[in-house]
Amino acid sequence: MTPLLSARGVTVRYGALAALDGVDLRVEYGQRHALIGPNGAGKTTLLDVLAGATRAGAGHVSLAGRDVTRLGPAARARRGVGRIHQRPAVWSTLTATENVVVAALPHVVRPGRWRPGARRPAAERAAGAWLDRVGLREVAAVPAGQLAHGQRRQLEIAMALAGRPRLLLLDEPAAGLSAVEVGRLVEFLRVLPRAVAVLLVEHRLDLVYALCDQVSVLRDGRTVATGTPAEIRASGEVRQAYAEGMP
Amino acid sequence: MRDEAVRALRRVVAAIVLAGLVLAPWAVDDYTAALLARTLALGLVGVSVALLTGVAGLPTLGQTAPYAAGAYASAVVGSRLSDVGVAHLAVAAVAGAALAAATVPLVVSARGVIVLMITLAVGELAVIVAGRWRSVTGGTDGLAGVPPVRPLWGLPVLATDRARYLYVLVVVAVLVGAVLLILRTRAGLLLRARRDDEARLRASGHRVPAQVAAVHVAAGAVAGAAGSLLVVAQQFVSPADFGFDTSALLLLGVVVGGAASIGGALVGAVIVIAARDWLFGVLPGHAPLVLGLAFVVTVYLLPGETHRSGLRSRLLPGSPARPAGAGTERPEPTGVRA
Numbered sequence: 001m002t003p004l005l006s007a008r009g010v011t012v013r014y015g016a017l018a019a020l021d022g023v024d025l026r027v028e029y030g031q032r033h034a035l036i037g038p039n040g041a042g043k044t045t046l047l048d049v050l051a052g053a054t055r056a057g058a059g060h061v062s063l064a065g066r067d068v069t070r071l072g073p074a075a076r077a078r079r080g081v082g083r084i085h086q087r088p089a090v091w092s093t094l095t096a097t098e099n100v101v102v103a104a105l106p107h108v109v110r111p112g113r114w115r116p117g118a119r120r121p122a123a124e125r126a127a128g129a130w131l132d133r134v135g136l137r138e139v140a141a142v143p144a145g146q147l148a149h150g151q152r153r154q155l156e157i158a159m160a161l162a163g164r165p166r167l168l169l170l171d172e173p174a175a176g177l178s179a180v181e182v183g184r185l186v187e188f189l190r191v192l193p194r195a196v197a198v199l200l201v202e203h204r205l206d207l208v209y210a211l212c213d214q215v216s217v218l219r220d221g222r223t224v225a226t227g228t229p230a231e232i233r234a235s236g237e238v239r240q241a242y243a244e245g246m247p
Numbered sequence: 248m249r250d251e252a253v254r255a256l257r258r259v260v261a262a263i264v265l266a267g268l269v270l271a272p273w274a275v276d277d278y279t280a281a282l283l284a285r286t287l288a289l290g291l292v293g294v295s296v297a298l299l300t301g302v303a304g305l306p307t308l309g310q311t312a313p314y315a316a317g318a319y320a321s322a323v324v325g326s327r328l329s330d331v332g333v334a335h336l337a338v339a340a341v342a343g344a345a346l347a348a349a350t351v352p353l354v355v356s357a358r359g360v361i362v363l364m365i366t367l368a369v370g371e372l373a374v375i376v377a378g379r380w381r382s383v384t385g386g387t388d389g390l391a392g393v394p395p396v397r398p399l400w401g402l403p404v405l406a407t408d409r410a411r412y413l414y415v416l417v418v419v420a421v422l423v424g425a426v427l428l429i430l431r432t433r434a435g436l437l438l439r440a441r442r443d444d445e446a447r448l449r450a451s452g453h454r455v456p457a458q459v460a461a462v463h464v465a466a467g468a469v470a471g472a473a474g475s476l477l478v479v480a481q482q483f484v485s486p487a488d489f490g491f492d493t494s495a496l497l498l499l500g501v502v503v504g505g506a507a508s509i510g511g512a513l514v515g516a517v518i519v520i521a522a523r524d525w526l527f528g529v530l531p532g533h534a535p536l537v538l539g540l541a542f543v544v545t546v547y548l549l550p551g552e553t554h555r556s557g558l559r560s561r562l563l564p565g566s567p568a569r570p571a572g573a574g575t576e577r578p579e580p581t582g583v584r585a
Contacts, residue, residue: 051450053446053450072449073446073449073450074449074450074451074452074453074454074455075452077449077450077451077452078452083450085447085450089444089446089447089450090444090447091439091440091443091444091447091448092443092444093439093442093443094436094439094440094443098436098440099440101433101436102433102436102437102440102448102451102453103451105433105437105451105453106451106452106453106454107452159451163451163452
């Protein structure tokens, strides 16, 4: 069966340094797939390539069987790729509600959406529902720039989900969150419908093993192992990666 | 509570300013009324600068180009075809929008200081073309003796400076109101989001180049309409109306008035232009020096506004170029950054 996401031979070079060197990756529909590896292994660069923010020097990326290698981030987002960034990326002068409304806009095509106030109550109600799901109802009217780090993370998740993604790219979503916020995040990801596949970059292996059913290990820009959490735990390659500084 | 008080104060001040503007022509002589009308027209160009600079985050020095296109189109129509003001306005807006559309390919993929340079070049080119295309523009002599307009078909001709001033005031009020209304739609929301973090907007699936093109053309239409009002106010147009000092003063006025505030930009542009006209008499020949000093003082005293307009990071290296929440800087990989 055609996978939801397929990356073959993806290579990215920064001068003489190969950030990614012929990486292969396959994410199935509805799968929870983790990408782990030491710092500098190329995890975020790979997410950048998959999201279209960085174009690979070589290799191909397919989404649901269609080659998207040459598409930019906007076109990939419209094809169902959502992204949670390492540092929460929100529109700081817009309120939380407005952030979600704007994030959802390219994915909601209805006539008259540009008229003053057109369908605004409906869009704001929908945004409110997403904010409810991530626990941000109380700060719906607060500019995103005034939210705490954890709240901005939650807001970015709501924004990504409002775009109705088929694939959600999560880049260290637990970074900088309190224990309570991490617990809330894990619970949220656990109940996320299987219609949304997840590719998770995370240093905290307890989260990876709790949430994911497939794990790929990246080291020095190459995929060194892929398997179930149990297989990865038992892998010699992974133990070697740990020994070389994987957290 | 404090916000409500500030809002109420703003409404009172706005009402007083509006009443003052309506009553002004009865308090001043004809020459001053004409000068005020011309200043209001320039204030409308300031609104178009604010639309690009403060709302969309595209600092510009080139809005004098669509302003000139609108002014010449209006003058030509007024001299040869029609004396109806709204027809002039429509033609001028289309001319301004068309010129802006022609420059979209230059602007749509550029950002920050490059936009400033490109738009500066476009503005200067417009002045050169206006000075050399004698058959249409009258060259450096300009087009003089443009007949006075009638606002609409069937209405009397605006024969006095006071009447022309009131016409300009009404048109400016209507157009500023229209801009404010549009900014309350989701189009306005998208512009603010683009100013905050363009990369995030792309990552959400928005067609950012199309949005940039649309706001650039819309701002061109507003500036073009302002060109028509300039011709109504002074019944004359020449390349001297569109020089670099006008572009720079408009940008300064927009920053002073509040780059992200359309009303503030209008007031700021009007105040700066009025100050220039006053300074011409007091310090003849030293306007560029005063302009330069005003820029330096503004960048240091209004860091918030200059930051929002994108000017501070251009003029003061080391200042943050992007707001918090923007992506981290990364080296360019081999290949193309999308």
